[in-house]
Amino acid sequence: MSEIAISVSHLSKKFFIGNHQSGDLRESFRRKINQVFKNEKGKKEPFWALRDLNCEIKAGTITGIIGRNGAGKSTLLKILSRITYPTSGKFEIEGRVSSLLEVGTGFHSELTGRENVFLNGTILGMRRTEIKEKFDAIVNFSGIENFIDTPVKHYSSGMVVRLAFSVAAHLEPEILMIDEVLAVGDAEFQKKCLGKMDEVTKQEGRTILFVSHNMAAVEHLCTGGILLEKGQIRAHGDIGDVVEKYLASETDAPNDKTKEISFGNGVIGRNFTLSHSSIAIHGDLSYSITIESPAVNQFTDLALLVYNHLNERIGVVDLRHQDLLRRSALSRTFTVSGKIRGLPLIPGTYLFGLYVVSFLCRGDFLNLKRLEIIKPKTEFVPYAEKHRGYVEFDNTFSIS
Amino acid sequence: MEKIVVDANKGSFSLNLKELYSYRDLFLIMAWRDLRVRYAQTFLGLAWAVIQPLITLVIFTIVFGRFVKVDTGGIPYPVFALCGMVAWTYFGFVMNQSGNSIIGAQEMIKKIYFPRLIIPLSKAVVGLVDLCIAFLMLFVLIIIYGVSISHNIFFLPFFFLLAVMSSLGAGIWLSALSIRYRDFQHITPFLVQVGLYATPIAYPGETVISNLPDWAVFLFYLNPMAGIVEGFRWAVLGQGNLNAVSYISFAMVAILFSTGIFYFRKVERLMADIV
Numbered sequence: 118m119s120e121i122a123i124s125v126s127h128l129s130k131k132f133f134i135g136n137h138q139s140g141d142l143r144e145s146f147r148r149k150i151n152q153v154f155k156n157e158k159g160k161k162e163p164f165w166a167l168r169d170l171n172c173e174i175k176a177g178t179i180t181g182i183i184g185r186n187g188a189g190k191s192t193l194l195k196i197l198s199r200i201t202y203p204t205s206g207k208f209e210i211e212g213r214v215s216s217l218l219e220v221g222t223g224f225h226s227e228l229t230g231r232e233n234v235f236l237n238g239t240i241l242g243m244r245r246t247e248i249k250e251k252f253d254a255i256v257n258f259s260g261i262e263n264f265i266d267t268p269v270k271h272y273s274s275g276m277v278v279r280l281a282f283s284v285a286a287h288l289e290p291e292i293l294m295i296d297e298v299l300a301v302g303d304a305e306f307q308k309k310c311l312g313k314m315d316e317v318t319k320q321e322g323r324t325i326l327f328v329s330h331n332m333a334a335v336e337h338l339c340t341g342g343i344l345l346e347k348g349q350i351r352a353h354g355d356i357g358d359v360v361e362k363y364l365a366s367e368t369d370a371p372n373d374k375t376k377e378i379s380f381g382n383g384v385i386g387r388n389f390t391l392s393h394s395s396i397a398i399h400g401d402l403s404y405s406i407t408i409e410s411p412a413v414n415q416f417t418d419l420a421l422l423v424y425n426h427l428n429e430r431i432g433v434v435d436l437r438h439q440d441l442l443r444r445s446a447l448s449r450t451f452t453v454s455g456k457i458r459g460l461p462l463i464p465g466t467y468l469f470g471l472y473v474v475s476f477l478c479r480g481d482f483l484n485l486k487r488l489e490i491i492k493p494k495t496e497f498v499p500y501a502e503k504h505r506g507y508v509e510f511d512n513t514f515s516i517s
Numbered sequence: 518m519e520k521i522v523v524d525a526n527k528g529s530f531s532l533n534l535k536e537l538y539s540y541r542d543l544f545l546i547m548a549w550r551d552l553r554v555r556y557a558q559t560f561l562g563l564a565w566a567v568i569q570p571l572i573t574l575v576i577f578t579i580v581f582g583r584f585v586k587v588d589t590g591g592i593p594y595p596v597f598a599l600c601g602m603v604a605w606t607y608f609g610f611v612m613n614q615s616g617n618s619i620i621g622a623q624e625m626i627k628k629i630y631f632p633r634l635i636i637p638l639s640k641a642v643v644g645l646v647d648l649c650i651a652f653l654m655l656f657v658l659i660i661i662y663g664v665s666i667s668h669n670i671f672f673l674p675f676f677f678l679l680a681v682m683s684s685l686g687a688g689i690w691l692s693a694l695s696i697r698y699r700d701f702q703h704i705t706p707f708l709v710q711v712g713l714y715a716t717p718i719a720y721p722g723e724t725v726i727s728n729l730p731d732w733a734v735f736l737f738y739l740n741p742m743a744g745i746v747e748g749f750r751w752a753v754l755g756q757g758n759l760n761a762v763s764y765i766s767f768a769m770v771a772i773l774f775s776t777g778i779f780y781f782r783k784v785e786r787l788m789a790d791i792v
Contacts, residue, residue, distance in 0.1 A: 142698045
């Protein structure tokens with residue numbers, strides 16, 4: 118199939134910063150009066166979330182939309198799924214569209230699982246008869262058969278997500294648009310969903326648009342990619358190339374700075390930075406953190422903790438040192454910085470935390486930073502995740 | 518194959534009723550959800566639907582029936598007042614529900630597309646529960662007081678339809694306005710309260726016509742519910758004649774409903790951006 122499923126031409130979306138379009142009447146009158154008498158246009162500052170976008174997406178392809186935060190990925194998806202209206206430009210879509218910007222839209226806690234399946238399914242655009250047909254499959258897939266007639270308010274949050282996912286996974290539109298909904302739910306179930314989606318697309322030749330930060334998932338699922346930067350398309354083509362371009366643009370951008378980390382008793386961590394937010398396998402990663410105490414406060418332990426997406430601790434970067442003891446005993450602030458060379462972790466998402474022991478505070482402080490590790494595409498399909506273990510050795514070999 | 522074309526450069530504007538019809542499943546399930554949730558809140562939810570009009574009725578009967586001695590044309594006062602309240606309670610409930618419906622559904626609006634009009638429209642169905650309860654109370658009173666039901670009763674569906682349209686018309690206006698200006702959220706309860714007295718519920722419309730100058734009567738009947746309440750009473754009890762001025766109200770219903778839908782359609786596109 119090489120028909121065009123989605124064609125976009127000169128699409129733009131403008132927002133106004135520092136100007137709320139909703140508010141009270143008084144506010145609105147004041148603005149109007151200001152406009153008339155002072156001939157000033159308020160404090161409107163236009164911001165182009167998307168600017169003059171042109172692209173065509175072929176039917177039956179899976180396209181990943183990637184880009185940094187604020188690049189316009191979600192806005193594009195919202196426009197194409199008709200949730201918001203473009204400021205100018207035009208697009209055409211051939212086929213029945215479903216969009217998944219979150220799972221469980223419209224779920225009501227007073228209603229039972231069964232009722233919510235019908236409600237949510239209808240909201241997502243399924244016909245009533247269609248839901249009836251698929252009902253058993255949906256419930257089986259979710260694995261909560263026993264609770265299907267219990268009000269959802271008695272479910273655990275995990276169960277709600279599973280049920281909501283199951284409904285979503287059974288959508289059969291010709292065109293599916295997905296925002297990072299796969300970021301929730303337990304890992305096991307996530308994989309099941311990805312598998313299901315993979316299966317369905319390949320069989321039925323659906324067109325999928327997939328917005329994600331998870332480069333591993335994007336590379337695995339998608340055939341094509343679009344890289345957005347500041348509301349414009351920077352690259353469009355084979356997913357491998359697009360991800361590579363994205364990474365190249367990422368390298369010089371430091372991981373966004375975290376706000377202050379409070380360790381307790383007034384001890385604060387500032388400017389905890391990792392040099393990258395995504396990095397190719399065996400790349401070098403620099404880190405630094407400044408710690409401030411209200412009084413002189415000796416640190417006996419300090420370590421970086423590294424967790425994988427299953428919340429297993431993968432490693433510890435030990436930062437205990439004579440200098441740490443000395444420096445923290447003398448001064449109220451000190452900075453630790455360093456570099457991990459050739460990170461040998463398998464592709465995926467990792468979370469960084471800190472372990473701290475000092476006179477004033479102690480404990481584990483988790484989920485402070487996120488790091489994505491990506492593997493450039495190779496000739497061979499990588500082994501399935503469960504067989505891959507934890508580390509990827511930096512290995513050279515020859516066959517003779 | 519379905520085809521979607523969105524072109525922001527063309528200022529085309531259509532009501533797109535065909536699309537609205539294609540989303541009828543969603544309309545039904547949203548209405549059903551509201552009904553179901555209202556029932557799920559057990560007995561008290563329904564009891565409230567009885568207690569509220571009952572208390573108002575008792576107060577009206579004491580104040581207007583006993584103290585003021587309103588001329589009801591020979592109809593026992595409680596029957597007279599309740600007949601007006603049936604229409605008004607439905608109106609107040611639906612206007613309030615659909616007026617707040619878009620703000621209440623903002624999470625959904627930000628996450629998925631569907632014709633937004635479905636949301637306020639679906640609220641007309643929930644009000645039917647309360648309407649049925651109110652009618653039941655009315656017929657109990659009619660039996661107790663031995664009042665005979667008029668032949669005009671066959672016109673009741675027509676007035677009921679007008680009541681649905683006017684409550685939705687007001688609700689759609691309020692729902693669209695209240696996303697832009699939150700103040701309108703506070704206006705609804707006020708409207709319901711003022712309207713209870715500004716509509717000929719506790720007293721007959723003739724009182725207004727004979728006691729006020731023409732221009733004031735005209736203003737009075739700009740209230741769409743004024744004519745509808747009279748219509749209900751005329752249909753059920755055969756009381757009074759339908760005054761010619763009532764047609765002002767009926768015209769207002771048409772205006773309110775159609776302009777409401779047009780305005781809603783106009784701001785619909787902005788909703789996800791400004792809620």
